[in-house]
Amino acid sequence: MNSTRGPLWSNPEQPEPPRPGHGMVLPIASEIDVYGATRYTRHLALNLGFNEADQVRIETVILELGRNIVQHAGHGEIVIRVVSRQDRLGLQVRALDRGPGIPDIELALQDGYSTSGSLGMGLGATRRLMDEFSIESGAGRGTSVTATKWVPERRPDAGRE
Ligand SMILES: Nc1ncnc2c1ncn2[C@@H]1O[C@H](COP(=O)(O)OP(=O)(O)OP(=O)(O)O)[C@@H](O)[C@H]1O
Ligand SMILES: [Mg+2]
Numbered sequence: 324m325n326s327t328r329g330p331l332w333s334n335p336e337q338p339e340p341p342r343p344g345h346g347m348v349l350p351i352a353s354e355i356d357v358y359g360a361t362r363y364t365r366h367l368a369l370n371l372g373f374n375e376a377d378q379v380r381i382e383t384v385i386l387e388l389g390r391n392i393v394q395h396a397g398h399g400e401i402v403i404r405v406v407s408r409q410d411r412l413g414l415q416v417r418a419l420d421r422g423p424g425i426p427d428i429e430l431a432l433q434d435g436y437s438t439s440g441s442l443g444m445g446l447g448a449t450r451r452l453m454d455e456f457s458i459e460s461g462a463g464r465g466t467s468v469t470a471t472k473w474v475p476e477r478r479p480d481a482g483r484e
Pocket of ligand 1: 391394396404423432441444446448
């Protein structure tokens with residue numbers, strides 16, 4: 324999938340900060356697609372100014388949501404967008420599929436609950452790792468997870484950490 328390669332802006336030597344609206348729709352049908360999405364998002368998160376810890380958090384979320392699409396729904400898409408609110412930039416991740424859906428969302432969010440004999444940590448971890456999290460689903464309705472992380476505001480004494 325060519326669309327996951329490379330930066331979104333013209334000069335990779337002098338990357339501009341990505342602007343609201345930047346992003347990409349990443350079709351997900353296999354684990355390889357999930358890794359492609361992770362790579363693309365890592366690049367974007369770095370250029371948005373997220374620190375390394377947040378970059379890893381965001382990558383983990385892409386992995387978990389992408390794996391959920393592949394394992395539980397078969398295929399779907401991850402939509403990445405740069406968003407803004409009151410001059411603050413953020414990264415929004417949406418994972419969408421038309422799979423079987425989740426009949427009991429509260430249960431699915433609990434750590435340790437899994438219908439696939441796995442750890443059952445993915446959704447709970449996603450909620451903890453991001454600033455905002457919402458999920459829409461239901462039996463037979465597919466699943467839509469939206470999670471956003473905001474770039475921390477720079478403090479005047481930044482750079483001393
Ligand atoms: N996209 C989805 N479509 C249908 N069901 C889903 C989807 N995502 C999650 N689920 C349901 O929610 C449960 C919990 O998901 P979660 O990601 O927390 O755990 P898991 O995928 O089972 O295990 P882990 O992510 O730890 O490997 C899943 O077992 C599955 O039943
Ligand atoms: Mg999972």
